[in-house]
Amino acid sequence: MILKFFIGDVVEMKKKHPCGSFQWEIWRLGADIGIKCTGCGRKVMIPRNKFEKSVKKVVKSMAPQDLENLKE
Template sequence: MIPLQVGDTIRLRKPHPCGSHDWKVMRTGMDFRIQCLGCQHQAWIPRVKLERQLKEILQKTDSAEL
């Protein structure tokens, strides 16, 4: 299991239709809510699918900020 937190910025393998590969994690759990950093579109994605599509974690959120 990949340790992702709300506020982390991630890069996925396939681009969003707007062209951006970068997303912000908005909610965690069995399903993730992620927000495209290109067009601000939000999407729900199952944890298993997100972990397969994840290319890299660009920025971790410091837990003290939350």
């Protein structure tokens, strides 16, 4: 399954950050994903495949509404 992520999405990870927060905001997309802890503001970069395995769910999506309706 291919997961679609967008800048500004808030995701919940399987493991918590040392500050106690499970939620991260995506700030960069590419081969590496840049995420920012919503608890303390720490920014980290992790490889896309490791990120996709670590995501539990998308808490808040910034997906454009038209993207969900496209069926090509």
